[in-house]
Amino acid sequence: MGMTYFRRFRMEIDLRSPLFTPPRLPPEYQLVSWTSGLIDAHAEAKFHSFCYEIDANVFPCLGELEGCVRLMREIARRDGFLHEATWLLTHDRGPDGLDYCGTVQGVRDSEFGAIQNLGITVPHRGHGLGTHLLHRALLGFREVGLGKAYLEVTAQNTGAVKLYHRLGFRRVKTVYKAADVAYA
């Protein structure tokens, strides 16, 4: 194991300006609002979104299903947890049942809405679903009267940084997160 410092960007967006328009959600996908019975479903979507990604090094709990369940429980117990900004995305596979293919959670952090762990599982990426889920979470912040939102993204996660930038988030600060990383 070795201690590594990951560079992360804090990015913010003004919710009082018009928000980007998300693409229409294809009919086989559905946004599902939060209930506490969905902890395992969110954890499953989170695990399959993050397990092979850089953030599973930064936050090792994201690399294990059990870790994702613990993290979901912890987020849902926070004082600032906002069910209005917490959404699950499901994919209807017809007779083969439902996939949990996306998740986002939102919490209130003083006058900001804070996005936690936006994730779309690999087979469903690149179709505008991440944009859609993020938009829904930002509307949730607005619904509870918040005027600004932020997120933190690992600098190496260039696809996500580009996506947030394109949607109107601006970099305001660089922070460093220490993590023990196993080297092969």
Ligand SMILES: CC(C)(COP(=O)(O)OP(=O)(O)OC[C@H]1O[C@@H](n2cnc3c(N)ncnc32)[C@H](O)[C@@H]1OP(=O)(O)O)[C@@H](O)C(=O)NCCC(=O)NCCS
């Ligand atoms: C980051 C993440 C959530 C993006 O999800 P996504 O559903 O692929 O996002 P989108 O489809 O909305 O946007 C991704 C790209 O698809 C393109 N796209 C958007 N709508 C599209 C559509 N209807 N058809 C085809 N492509 C589309 C976008 O232009 C975007 O391209 P870009 O790379 O030029 O920005 C996803 O890659 C992920 O879960 N990554 C791993 C976890 C992670 O790192 N999360 C971020 C933590 S901060």
